[in-house]
Amino acid sequence: MISSILSRNNLYRLIFSFVLFFAGFVSQSSSGRIDSLMEIVKSVQSPDSLLFEAHFRLAWELKSTRPTQALESGREALRLAEKMGNERRIADALSHIGVIQWQMGNFSMALDYHLEALSIYERIGNDIGIARSNTNIGIIFSDQSHYEKALEYFFRSLGLYEQENHSTGMAAVLNNIGMVYEHQRDYDLAEQYHLRSLELKKTENDEKGMAFSFNNLGLVQQGKNNYEKAMEYFYKSLEIRIQLNDRREIANTSSNLGYLFFLLEDSENSGKYLNQALSYYIDVDDKSGIAKTYNYLGRLYLQEGQLTLARQSFNESLEIAKEIGLNRMVSENYANLAKLMAQLSDYRRAFEYQQNFINSRDSIYNEESRRKIIELQLMYDHEKKESEIQLSRKNEQISLLSTQRDRLLRNFLIAGVVLILISLFLLYNRFLIAKNANVLLENQKDEISKTNQKLLSLNQSLMEQKMKFEELNHQLNISNIKLTESERNLIEINATKDKFFSIISHDLRNPFAAIVSFSRILKRDISNLTAEELKELALELDKSVLKINNLLENLLQWSRTQTGKIRFKPEYIAIHEIVKDNINLFKNNAKEKKIKLVDAVDDNIPVWADKNMTDTVIRNLLSNALKYTDSGGEIVLESKIQDHKVFISVKDNGVGMTEESKAKIFRVDTLHSTYGTMDEKGSGLGLLLCKEFIEKQGGEITFESELGKGSVFTFSLPLENFEENKVHNHRNDKA
Helix, strand or coil, rough: CCCCCCCCHHHHHHHHHHHHHHHHHHHHHHHHHHHHHHHHHHCCCCHHHHHHHHHHHHHHCCCCCCCHHHHHHHHHHHHHHHHHCCHHCCCCCCCHHHHHHCCCCCCCHHHHHHHHHHHHHHHHHCHHHHHHHHHHHHHHHHHCEEECCCHHHHHHHHHHHHHHHHHHHHHHHHHHHHHHHHCCCHHHHHHHHHHHHHHHHHCCHHHHHHHHHHHHHHHHHEEECHHHHHHHHHHHHHHHHHCCCCHHHHHHHHHHHHHHHCCCCCCCHHHHHHHHHHHHHHHHCCCCHHHHHHHHHHHHHHHHCCHHHHHHHHHHHHHHHHCCCCCCHHHHHHHHHHHHHCCCCCCHHHHHHHHHHHHHHHHHHHHHHHHHHHHHHHHHHHHHHHHHHHHHHHHHHHHHHHHHHHHHHHHHHHHHHHHHHHHHHHHHHHHHHHHHHHHHHHHHHHHHHHHHHHHHHHHHHHHHHHHHHHHHHHHHHHHHHHHHHHHHHHHHHHHHHHHHHHHHHHHCHHHHHHHHHHHHHHEEEEECHHHHHHHHHHHHHHHHHHHHHHHHHHHHHHHHHHHHHCCEEEEEEEEHHHHHHHHHCHHHHHCCCCCEEECCCEEEEEEEECCHCCCCCHHHHHHHHHCCCCCCCEEEEEEEECCCCCEEEEEEECCCCHHHHHHCCCCCCHHHCECCCCCCCCCCHHHHHHHHHHHCCCCCEEEECCCCEEEEEEEEECCHHHHHHHHHHHHHHCC
16 A cells, blocks of 8 residues: 555655746745735835735745735734724734744744734624634634633534534634544544635635645545545645645645655655655744644654654654643654664663653643633633622622612702702803804904905906907907908918919910010011911911910909909809800810710700809810820710709810829919920919809819829819798798
């Protein structure tokens, strides 16, 4: 059986090494919480309530790794709680300090703190606090082998937790009850309570509690000599405790594993785990654990025949056990030392140790007997004293009642006289107070009235000033608006002037120069020119005159729009007729450039528009398309109806426009001249005129153009008179 257990041990050691590798990560997380709490306690500006919580939590975080520092934080938390006068927090701090003292092996001090905490919890009616204190007191009695007393406190705590349905507390108490039965060697009952505790901890996902249960189940199985099952439980516990970085409990489980390997006579693993446990116990200053582990090491060395090391270990365990009052551990060390000295043939010392063992064993028995006698005596004294107190109280009550009866009448008479005198005094005093108060109120009333008059006058003055300021501000805003409008008008007028002079000085000069040149040729060479040359010269002269005519027409129309002299006369017109007239107008020009004109405008579309303005728009758009379309190209005029409007498009596949040119379209301040495919000169005035005429008729004009692919200009006109429709609809509403 032992060989089978040892073969399994290799697997467990592998798991243990793997978990130990990752323990550092948990330590970092815990270290982060501790660092955050340390920052709070160092802050001088933190309120007492926050400082209490920080010290309180820090004491709990450090209790297993740095118990001395944990004790300091616990005491500081207690001081702050007493300063705030909060009884629940005082009890919580006392409970924390008690736990830390218990972990450090100071059982007597721990018991005092827990009893004081219990008293406060009972006074304020905190059932969970009462249950927790009973649990802690039970643990102390259990550690001192007072098992019956421990069970009394544990079952009292369990009842309270069950009453509150507090599963975490129930799990902890069940675990402690199991440990007591384990110490009493009732292993079946111990296993039953440990398993109940484990199930609750699994439900709550309480990893720390599960580690305690696995550890204790391991001890139970060890007590039942089921070493294989014990080792399995111990390794489960150790794995969780390493992940939680609970150094004190890592030491406990390592110590248990070391002792289990001692029982299995596996000296190597036993020494490894016991020394590891000793290192952790020393690190957390757990004197009870140190004493127990030195005892285990002494027994291991004794088994291996290393008598010097065994003697040193037993002596270390003995000194610590004496220091902290572990009487059973003292007795056991004496017995082991007696056995060891006998093996060393030092029979004198062996006899001395054996005698000490007998004396300590008798002392333990006598102490237990004396304690039981004292407890009975104390109980008897308590009951006797309570009876005497109750009897004394009854006699005092009888005497008091008779005395009170005699005094009652006298006191009643005296009280009546005093009451009358006091009443008279109070009435007179109240009269004086009321009189003074009335005078004071009258004075205050006059002062308040004067102050109100001043405030009303000041408020009236402020209101008048506010109205003046608002009026000035309003006038200033109006002036700013007028100035802004004037500035914008001046800019537009200036741009109009610049454009006007640009056209006169540049765009009109070239055609007139051509006419002058042709007239000089005719004057000088008319007799020498052939009929064909005269015809060609007449044709060029006609083109120049036509350019001047178109430019002057656009210039005239544009100047009239700028001065507001052009008349807007909308009527229902057939848009197709205007398109057809303009196509016929430019038919020769298109034929000359071999450009195909396509009329795709619907024949039956009446629009509400000014005929002259619309004709000007179509003429300019068609002229531009012809000007910037290469020979052999195509110009398409299309129409569509959408949202009570007709949209007319003039689309060409000409040269298109650059991004710079597109940005200057429809802007009077950036008009610039461009040349057509046959060097036709353009001023940009026609498009500006198109935009103004379309917008005046309630439509809009847009364009799309891509360099090298052509342009599409689209404008919209209303299909009907919206103003007339509004009036008609209004009349229908009235009807």
